[in-house]
Amino acid sequence: MKQSKVKEYFRPESVAEALRILSGYPGAIRVIAGGTDLFTADHLDMEALLDVDKLGLAYVREEAGTLHIGAATTFAEIAKSPLIREKFTALQEAARQLADRSTRNMATIGGNVCTALPSGDAIAPLAAAGARFLTATPAGEKRYGVEDFFLGPRRTVLEKGDILTEIQIPACGAGEATAFEKMGRNSEDLAIVNVAVKVRVNADGSVAAAAVAHGAVAPTVVRSTALEQALAGKKLCEDCLDEYCQLVDQAIAPIDNIRATAAYRRECSRVLTKRALLRAYEAAGRRA
């Protein structure tokens, strides 16, 4: 038996019904989407599962310059969405590198966010792009920024009874672009490090604003604010980025573990940041 203590499985067809079940269930109940993280181990503390796959939360659409992604949208859908490719390239690049094709058919963006691993491939792009998370709770709908949502490894602000329903992201407009880079041990593994950036360029080719978010190098995804500030007003090139990307060191606090050493993570973070910034900068220039 995979989940040997699970006695009940709920598959409600509306968010309202899901909230009622979650708040009324007397034991330990967990929200599940694709199941690809949860079902890698037997969780002896779980008595019931609530599956969100019938809640109508699988969609990608744009409204007034904002991308709306349903929490139960799979990475396979995100990877092939023309809208995501055009207006949130970093997320498409992350979706195409996350695990493997079969896993991406089940794994969802909401699952990646709520699992809240520091290495979660969707999280760095969402942090760089300034995403907002919408949750349904017994007290009504709530909205969180990335900086408020993640509390630590596998910890978010969600409490029992809450469901992440939608992620909202400002769509990339003229002169803006995003990029994602990841280093892993093999094609399926969690990231050793990952990084996502968003760059906006001025008409003269200088950087108007840059956002840089690093994964797998701190308890949560972190932004490189010193680097972001240093880039403002600059024209980017490979040589000057070698210097600016030293500032990544100030933002990150990597650890040694089975996947890599802290020193290697620092080096990789700098290199991947440079690559991502160059690609996003050039793409933003083409879109100006």
Next chain:
Amino acid sequence: MKYDISFIVNGRRAELSVAPGRTLAQLLREDLRLTGGKVACNIGDCGACTVIMNGKAVKSCLVPAMKADGADILTIEGLGQEKLHPLQEKFVELAAIQCGYCTPGLIMAAKAFLDENPAPTEEEAREAIGGNICRCTGYVKPVEAIMAAAEVLRGGRER
């Protein structure tokens, strides 16, 4: 508590009573005795348990059995029931099998992929089986077999 679920497997309706903590792999292998797909790593890394659910390749060791309710599932046993599927034929013909343990999973992943992309590049075929571990072949023969089967499926001349 057990739940009554109903789904299509290999073209036939199955009705089963299932405990909610089980996986699709357990349902197929232990309850329905469809043991073609294997469970090796049981954590979604190796791909030996790959089956097709609603047209998409999935790792059945990670899929809650409850998600089978209402689904249409194809396993290696349902592929080429009367005559071998071109993928099966080409795996045999080109010796893309050594120990054979990964083969059902590889073929199901490749089947779902070719249904979506009938004219892939070799690079795309490699990426499509990125979640299927084979320790014998080094992937060269399986990739050749997938490319050859794609050609047959497109109605092209056999190599």
